[in-house]
Amino acid sequence: MKKRVVVKFGGSSLKNKEDLSKILSVVKMYEQPLAIVVSAVSGVTDRLAEAVADIRNLDVNDFLASLNLTYQHFLKAKNQELKARLYEIRDLLEGARLIGQVPDFVYDRVLSHGERCSSLLLTQYFNQHGFDCEEALPEQFGLTTDARFKAATVELEASERNLKKFFKADKNYVVPGFYGLSGGQINLLGRGGSDYSATSIGYCLEAERVDLYKDVSGFMTCDPRCVKGVKPVKKLNYDEAAELSYFGARILHPTAVDPVRQKNIPLYIFNLNSFTSIDRPDTIISSNGAVSETVVKSLSFTDDLAVIRFKGSNVGRVPGLLGQIASTYGREGINIKSVVTSQTSINILISSQDVRRCQQITPKMKIAEVENVFYRTNISLIAAVGEGVLQKPGVAARIFSAVSRHEINVEMISAGASQVTIYFLVNLKDRNRALQAIHREFFEGEKHENGG
Numbered sequence: 001m002k003k004r005v006v007v008k009f010g011g012s013s014l015k016n017k018e019d020l021s022k023i024l025s026v027v028k029m030y031e032q033p034l035a036i037v038v039s040a041v042s043g044v045t046d047r048l049a050e051a052v053a054d055i056r057n058l059d060v061n062d063f064l065a066s067l068n069l070t071y072q073h074f075l076k077a078k079n080q081e082l083k084a085r086l087y088e089i090r091d092l093l094e095g096a097r098l099i100g101q102v103p104d105f106v107y108d109r110v111l112s113h114g115e116r117c118s119s120l121l122l123t124q125y126f127n128q129h130g131f132d133c134e135e136a137l138p139e140q141f142g143l144t145t146d147a148r149f150k151a152a153t154v155e156l157e158a159s160e161r162n163l164k165k166f167f168k169a170d171k172n173y174v175v176p177g178f179y180g181l182s183g184g185q186i187n188l189l190g191r192g193g194s195d196y197s198a199t200s201i202g203y204c205l206e207a208e209r210v211d212l213y214k215d216v217s218g219f220m221t222c223d224p225r226c227v228k229g230v231k232p233v234k235k236l237n238y239d240e241a242a243e244l245s246y247f248g249a250r251i252l253h254p255t256a257v258d259p260v261r262q263k264n265i266p267l268y269i270f271n272l273n274s275f276t277s278i279d280r281p282d283t284i285i286s287s288n289g290a291v292s293e294t295v296v297k298s299l300s301f302t303d304d305l306a307v308i309r310f311k312g313s314n315v316g317r318v319p320g321l322l323g324q325i326a327s328t329y330g331r332e333g334i335n336i337k338s339v340v341t342s343q344t345s346i347n348i349l350i351s352s353q354d355v356r357r358c359q360q361i362t363p364k365m366k367i368a369e370v371e372n373v374f375y376r377t378n379i380s381l382i383a384a385v386g387e388g389v390l391q392k393p394g395v396a397a398r399i400f401s402a403v404s405r406h407e408i409n410v411e412m413i414s415a416g417a418s419q420v421t422i423y424f425l426v427n428l429k430d431r432n433r434a435l436q437a438i439h440r441e442f443f444e445g446e447k448h449e450n451g452g
Helices: 017-027 044-053 060-072 080-099 104-111 113-128 156-166 194-204 238-246 257-262 321-331 352-365 395-404 428-443
Strands: 005-009 034-038 173-176 179-182 185-188 209-214 235-237 267-271 283-286 298-302 306-311 336-341 345-350 372-376 379-385 410-415 421-427
Touching (some): 005 017, 005 194, 017 113, 034 113, 034 194, 044 060, 044 104, 060 080, 080 104, 104 185, 156 194, 179 194, 194 209, 235 238, 238 257, 238 283, 238 298, 238 379, 321 336, 321 345, 345 352, 352 372, 395 410, 395 421, 395 428, 421 428
Parallel strands (some): 005 209, 034 173, 209 267
Antiparallel strands (some): 267 283, 306 345, 306 372, 410 421
């Protein structure tokens, strides 16, 4: 029997009833058992998030009735089973409204509910149209997490034992993405977490490959919203894909690469809107990503960044100082994205959303060697990613020469944390000009087949 393929469809692939037939035509092309992972219908997760954000003023019945209309538009006849599934969160929302706040366990259960409704919707549609499948919920088959709310990590070994007992080799399953469980409590895997669900399930079932269907044509040489003339990136290795995702490329959930990397499972990305064949992905991510002639394969960026600079004449040489700072932030649940140090300063890169909390926490550290603490916002981190960027002479020089020719000031540079990435900071207002300058240097003015 052929090995299973994990296939994932994002919310952008579920906008109207015509999308259901498009998805059905794709899954029927596979001649092997599938695990079909689905996201919430387009816009539903945002509506759930808005509802819990304004829980005190929420009219629960009106809200659920409007969601029910959204689902019924996908169907020819009213579906009582789907309506009953939708209304399972009614008591949770009413309870939260009465107490005026949303506990973490309620938040995660409510926001994951869009996926549970999608999986039921697709299971019914598939079976009605000649594609035999069963719905399988993470609470049934045991996708186990580390118990963190809102951004959990999948416990792969425990989950693998559970899934291998549950999934039958010859059956097709439809699975809601975006969440797992610990001790019976639902934990979200972070926004965009259905990619992570798919690759985790691929790991657990030792899938032949994991196919992700999206509304974009895989990875590009840069974000087309910022740079004109971008080109497709046909092949990436696991490290390159992970770094691009971590540093802002929204094609893929940042954690999604790790499960498939561990078992050397290829990851295929398709644009559902331009799909032609299950053997023609837009981007292939595997252990053999191919080195491009330009070395740099793609540029990514993130504006969700701030720098906390701890200044002091000798802070870079004080034993344990960096550990004290990191552990203090860690206890408060603040993720440190990167660290750049010198003898006179320690620079901590964090999400810009965490600045206010850090401003409250940092004074309590009372570190004698720290003379001043500065907070820098309105910056953008640009990452140049490709196998060999640190090994091939002249690559870094070309990057920074291109930027300097446009009189753009580089505020901080880091290389070596990853073998495939050089990243640097610029003022937010200079971000697009910097991306355009580097893109012209590496990808324009010549025939370019990136990663192919």
